[in-house]
Amino acid sequence: MALKIEMLRCFAAVAQSGNLSDAARTLGRTPSAISMMLKQLETHLGEPLFETDRKSKLTALGDFVLEQAERELKQFDDTVRTIEGYAKATLGHVRIAAVPSVAGSIITQVFARHINEFSHVDIELRDMDSSSIIRELSKDRVDIGVATLGEQNFGLHSQFLLADTFGVICSEKHPLAFETGPIDWEKLEGERLIANSLSKGIDADQSRALHAKALLTAQNLTSLTAMVRAGIGITILPEMAIQALHSSGFAFRPLANPIAKRPIHLLRKAGVTLSPSAQIMERHIFNYVQETMKQS
Known part of the structure; x- marks a missing residue:
């Protein structure tokens, strides 16, 4: 039987609360389910984790397992939050390169409107000429580009902006x-x-x-x-x-x-799926330009 993270979570909850009932309420499980999972863990380890059936005192092995379990559970929960945050675009890294005129106007206006949506996202903005932007996109050093398309546009997905x-x-x-x-x-x-x-x-x-x-x-x-x-x-x-x-x-x-x-395009490398946060940023840039053009 493989040692599962839920076994460690169950054991830690019982050790911290001192009884099965409180641990069951914390985890949203029944006391019998908690008791069964503890037995599976002890069977796997080959030694008891509690001195008595009342679960109020840990054995030496129990003390060691609790210390390790708390550390691993924290690491696991932090990892899950990071993964979920990235998927929901609340975490991540977005690299944008734009020609100076766009960086100093459109991009700054998009930031002014939506920056609070990216409070935990690392955003990097670089202004450079169009040929440099295309080169950086091709080498995966930029996620989103806003530039004029030249002849060297193979391998890029482009969307006309203005x-x-x-x-x-x-x-x-x-x-x-x-x-x-x-x-x-x-x-x-x-x-x-x-x-x-x-x-x-x-x-x-x-x-x-x-x-x-x-x-x-x-x-x-x-x-x-x-x-x-x-x-x-x-x-x-x-x-x-x-x-x-x-x-x-x-x-x-x-x-x-x-x-x-001068035609300006919204660019990214073809065949590459942007991170969720980069996808949202790309959509905000496009929508801002469309909205501004309708008003002008």
Whole structure:
């Protein structure tokens, strides 16, 4: 007969209460069932655990078994609570990587709404460029990604979130800041363009021609916006990238070109089941974007 955890739980309850009746009430069992389980345990060990049938005094073996049983029962109960907590998404670890504009806007808003649901969940948020996010997902170093899909998207499950409109970013004192409608590419001729990795990805002949003449390039958003604020030139960025800065001194004017948009996808590795907490977080991100789009 194998030694079962319920045998140890039954014995510990009797040893702690000093009688069968109280132990039976604690465990929700009948005294006869408790007595039978004790006999099975003693038979398995080959020695009595109590000095008398009254169960009020332990033998030397009983003292030793109680010490071991209490330790193992605590470990077992802690493990069960951890497993159940993970399954119910009250415990766990969620790793999110998002492009900076999304990390600083959508993800923070999702956290603000739902963070209390994850009070015991270890959440890690990293902001990085789209290619790095896709690489981290493929290597299982990230659970959820929010990025632009490139050509290297094999092995990823993707769900379209939104299209982020590109626009001209200029100083609030720049003449373009006073334009009332979308800006045509022709209006950017003669402007000093500060190129960046996002603007270079716009699939339009006019954009490529404009970037071919650009002598300034900045990859870091802080450096890029500092140059624009100083009046050194203009740049082209998705609208969310500027919104995430929560900074004044800029003007955003959308481009008239309808294809000048950056598609953002919700990503995870294909064929991998997310943890319950990660599944809930993924759903919150998607639902927040859908709700926000309906309101706009």
